[in-house]
Amino acid sequence: MSERVTGVHRRVFLTGAAASTFSVLGGRAFAQDASDVSGPNPKLADARTMSDVKPREPNYRYEIQRTEAEWRERLSDFEYSIMREMGTEPQKSSPLWNETREGLYRCKGCDQLLYWSETKKVLDKGWTFFRHSEPDAVLTGIDATDTFGDSTLYMLEVHCRRCGSHLGHIVWISNEVLHCINGAALTFELA
DSSP: OOOOOOOHHHHHHHHHHHHHHHHHHOTHHHHHHHHTTSSOOGGGTTOSSGGGSOOSSTTOOOSOOOOHHHHHHHSOHHHHHHHTTOOOOOTTOSGGGGOOSSEEEEETTTOOEEEEGGGEEOOTTSSEEESOOOTTSEEEEEEOOOBTTBTTOOEEEEEETTTOOEEEEEEEETTEEEEEEOGGGEEEEEO
16 A cells, blocks of 8 residues: 555544534533634644644743654654654554554654553554543644635644654544544554
8 A cells, every 4th residue: 555645534534523523522612722723813824733833831842852854864754744744644554553462552753652552442444543542641732724625624633742743633433532543653562
């Protein structure tokens, strides 16, 4: 299978899942943050995601700071497109989507422990799903990308708390809120 990042099928899937998540969790919980990106907002002019916008905490810095050259040296071109440019891997392209052995999942960008296998849920959707992350392992933000030309549709992005790498999105599937994570952003370590 080609390593070309093809987000169309996943975007369709995530778009529906995100809409369900917002309605189930109650749009008001996100209204204050979402209001910051509605309408003309000069802070968002060059941002691909809310992660690109300066945090509200002016002194916030990710623990791991790397130059673009250092990121490119650490990651393959494909991994870079996922983790640093918010790409999406093709369905079932990662062997981790149906991994069932006991172990832990770390961020490929900084080795931060993100998930344990006991919180994993294998679904025949083609990506890696978890019920929740380890405490203080991930951050979420509003993904303000222009999905299918709809600038009013926002999704919840999941990224590494330690290095800021894009991991995936939070979705609603079969009455359950799940982290839908790109396997290309993870390393698996047997327990």
